[in-house]
Amino acid sequence: MIRSELIQKIADENPHLYQRDVEKIVNTIFEEVIQAMSRGDRVELRGFGAFSVKKRNARTGRNPRTGESVAVEEKHVPFFKTGKLLRDRLNGK
Numbered sequence: 686m687i688r689s690e691l692i693q694k695i696a697d698e699n700p701h702l703y704q705r706d707v708e709k710i711v712n713t714i715f716e717e718v719i720q721a722m723s724r725g726d727r728v729e730l731r732g733f734g735a736f737s738v739k740k741r742n743a744r745t746g747r748n749p750r751t752g753e754s755v756a757v758e759e760k761h762v763p764f765f766k767t768g769k770l771l772r773d774r775l776n777g778k
Contacts, residue, residue, distance in 0.1 A: 732770035
């Protein structure tokens with residue numbers, strides 16, 4: 686599902702809301718998650734999962750085309766851990 690499909694589904698299920706208002710709500714939620722993660726905070730949505738940021742240390746990698754060693758800088762990457770309710774529903778429990 687992409688963002689526009691999510692907005693459309695929420696708008697369809699809530700006919701009392703204008704689509705532009707639903708779009709603002711969805712964009713605000715995503716923006717808040719992004720801002721929290723950029724500060725290094727953890728974002729937990731109970732029953733769904735938790736978003737966090739993990740640090741990857743600098744390392745020496747290899748260029749797959751040439752086999753040459755390449756220095757890979759330290760970086761921070763987003764990480765998502767599913768919640769128990771989501772895992773159970775995906776596994777048919």
